[in-house]
Amino acid sequence: MKSTRSRLSWSRIAAMALETLVWVGLATALVALLNPITTTAGLGSIYLLAVLAVAIRRGQVPALAAAVLGVLFLNFFFIEPLHRLTISDSDNVVAIGVLLVAALVVGRLAAQSRQRAAEAEQRAEQAAAREAEAAMLADAATAVLRGDADVVQGLSNSLRAAGAGELRLESSAAPQAREGERTLRLPTRARSVWLYAGESSEWTETDLERIASPLARLIDVAEERKATAARGAEAEAARQADAAKTVILHAVSHDLRSPLTAIRTAAAGLREEGTKPQDRIALIDAIDEEAERLTRLIANLLDLSRIEARAVHPRTDWCDLLDVISTAVSHVHNPDAHQRIQIELDGELPLVRADPAQLERVFSNLIENALRHSPPDQPVRVTGGAGAGKVVVRVIDRGPGVPVAQRDAIFKAFNTGDQRGGAGLGLAISRGFVEANGGELRLQADSPDGTAFAVSFPLVEQPATVG
Amino acid sequence: MSAGDVRVLVVDDEPQIVRGLKVILGNAGYRVEEATTKREALDAVSSRPPDAIVLDLLLPDGDGVEVATDIRRWSQVPIVVLSAVGDERQKVRALDAGADDYVTKPFGSEELLARMRAVLRRRADDGDAAVRVGELEIDRADRAVRRGDEQIHLTPIEFDLLSQLARHPGRLVTHRQLLEEVWGPGYEDQTHYLRVHFAHIRAKLEQNPSNPTYVITEPGIGYRLRVDL
Numbered sequence: 001m002k003s004t005r006s007r008l009s010w011s012r013i014a015a016m017a018l019e020t021l022v023w024v025g026l027a028t029a030l031v032a033l034l035n036p037i038t039t040t041a042g043l044g045s046i047y048l049l050a051v052l053a054v055a056i057r058r059g060q061v062p063a064l065a066a067a068v069l070g071v072l073f074l075n076f077f078f079i080e081p082l083h084r085l086t087i088s089d090s091d092n093v094v095a096i097g098v099l100l101v102a103a104l105v106v107g108r109l110a111a112q113s114r115q116r117a118a119e120a121e122q123r124a125e126q127a128a129a130r131e132a133e134a135a136m137l138a139d140a141a142t143a144v145l146r147g148d149a150d151v152v153q154g155l156s157n158s159l160r161a162a163g164a165g166e167l168r169l170e171s172s173a174a175p176q177a178r179e180g181e182r183t184l185r186l187p188t189r190a191r192s193v194w195l196y197a198g199e200s201s202e203w204t205e206t207d208l209e210r211i212a213s214p215l216a217r218l219i220d221v222a223e224e225r226k227a228t229a230a231r232g233a234e235a236e237a238a239r240q241a242d243a244a245k246t247v248i249l250h251a252v253s254h255d256l257r258s259p260l261t262a263i264r265t266a267a268a269g270l271r272e273e274g275t276k277p278q279d280r281i282a283l284i285d286a287i288d289e290e291a292e293r294l295t296r297l298i299a300n301l302l303d304l305s306r307i308e309a310r311a312v313h314p315r316t317d318w319c320d321l322l323d324v325i326s327t328a329v330s331h332v333h334n335p336d337a338h339q340r341i342q343i344e345l346d347g348e349l350p351l352v353r354a355d356p357a358q359l360e361r362v363f364s365n366l367i368e369n370a371l372r373h374s375p376p377d378q379p380v381r382v383t384g385g386a387g388a389g390k391v392v393v394r395v396i397d398r399g400p401g402v403p404v405a406q407r408d409a410i411f412k413a414f415n416t417g418d419q420r421g422g423a424g425l426g427l428a429i430s431r432g433f434v435e436a437n438g439g440e441l442r443l444q445a446d447s448p449d450g451t452a453f454a455v456s457f458p459l460v461e462q463p464a465t466v467g
Numbered sequence: 468m469s470a471g472d473v474r475v476l477v478v479d480d481e482p483q484i485v486r487g488l489k490v491i492l493g494n495a496g497y498r499v500e501e502a503t504t505k506r507e508a509l510d511a512v513s514s515r516p517p518d519a520i521v522l523d524l525l526l527p528d529g530d531g532v533e534v535a536t537d538i539r540r541w542s543q544v545p546i547v548v549l550s551a552v553g554d555e556r557q558k559v560r561a562l563d564a565g566a567d568d569y570v571t572k573p574f575g576s577e578e579l580l581a582r583m584r585a586v587l588r589r590r591a592d593d594g595d596a597a598v599r600v601g602e603l604e605i606d607r608a609d610r611a612v613r614r615g616d617e618q619i620h621l622t623p624i625e626f627d628l629l630s631q632l633a634r635h636p637g638r639l640v641t642h643r644q645l646l647e648e649v650w651g652p653g654y655e656d657q658t659h660y661l662r663v664h665f666a667h668i669r670a671k672l673e674q675n676p677s678n679p680t681y682v683i684t685e686p687g688i689g690y691r692l693r694v695d696l
Contacts, residue, residue, distance in 0.1 A: 288575070291573060295573050313556075315555065315556070315559075315687055317658050317687065318658055318659035318662050319662070320662040320663075320665070320666050322666065322676065322677060323662065323665065323666065323669075323684050324684075324686065325677070326676070326677045326678060326679055326684075327683075327684045327686055329677070329678065330678070330679075330683075338678070343677035343678075345677075348666065351659055351662055351663075355555075355687060356686040356687045357555045357686040357687040357688075359686070360686040463657075463659040465659065465660055465663045465664075
């Protein structure tokens, strides 16, 4: 990945020439030392060593120069006539000729091997660079598989972690390079992602182009994975909704069927000529009561559908809680139960902001729920007070209480834990209405008085009244 | 006017409901006529004005509220609307359009007949001496209220409010009507006045204010004085 381009500069040529001169000079010095004890022809081969050294270190052309220079030096300093570039002895001519050819061949061979070594080194360097790139891309791929929320950001981070700090990725419609950055668009399929390389980075255009393609594929894969996961979650949600719908339909059809059965049975009894007058009255009462049950169930289903569709739309007004609660009590369907309801509010409670009709539904449900779950000889108490920025009303029963495991579930519609209350809509509706009106409904399970459902609303500044 | 002379127009497109209403109202002595659409209803009201109308809010060719609005342009005939369960807004719209009262479907015959009696009852004139409800006597001439032998002291505003209900015993009086009558135009939205004053009225009037027997609250809509005691 590092730049391998080299340029033949004047300083390099000068260094080469100097080194050639040094080697040839060294050889000349050696020849001068050995000259007294050996023949001139043998001395020529010493220059061969210099040529070899230059060839290995500097390549073919300097080697040739060294050979020529060596021959000239040999001729000038050591061959008769001395200090002239002429040769008198034919033996020496042969020796110089052999030296020159040998120098050329050796130089060439040395230069070739030198070049191969350089090429091998370069290949090793490139291989190392590719390996680093591969490791970086592998890290990036791991980040993608980890499923980071933002794939591009995750990739960018893993590039930085892998030591390529001068690279960054960003997803945007148009490139937004910082100062000095080079920009490359990744060949992604869907999102438009840009690769930026910092000014000081050693990444070449070719390098960037090489890694652009795998990065783009990683991003595509990650996007595809995300889309697949989203489709899976959607399918799962749809499946769960289907299952919930089945449970609801089951509960509702059961609750619809039993009063309908009672009504049809009563109607059949009325049609019989032999039915006694007092039995007729009983059957008519049965029809009335069962129709009433159906009415309540349908009202509850309507309320619930409004709550679930977030279409509660409270008509907020000032509410007198005593008024709302006593209206709720008057709507309790079992008149015998009225005796059991004890309303104990602390003097005049402050007015609260809520939809009075919806609040009435809340307390109707809570009171009926409390009546249903407490023994017939036990009272249901409604207490209330204001303080700490809140107005709180508690509906308290002395029933068996709510098992710990059920304490969240009882507020869900159609929860199966509460079989006695039919489809179990009352608490879900109560909580839905209370919350839509800005209040809170909580179970206070371990109160010493019994099981309490506490409805609280913010204590607001009371309006001025005109007497 | 005896019940036999009272003609009630039932406007509803559901045959079973019309059939039931005919039996209930017929047994109570009313003469029942029927219309199944908005157009038929308006035609019937203009050609042979009935003494009272029972009006379903859901008609095949329109909204019962529009029927009430149209009729109120030229007639004060009492209108009781049949409204769907839980739809407070629709009730308020119908009442604002001029309907006199409502029953929520499905309703019992006693409830419907009580509403019919209330809307057909001749409006008590201001000169009428007293209205009696159970033990309660509201003497409009003396501006006095008694429960049995006991004198009950109400403030002038409290008396005015109770007196408004007593003018139409058994009949719904909406928040808007009460605020306009007692405080005057511009006070229609000051419903908290009603909350506070009715709480006081109840505290004075009722044996057990948490179980009121005289003044009935229709949550979010209005109040009525109970007559069937």
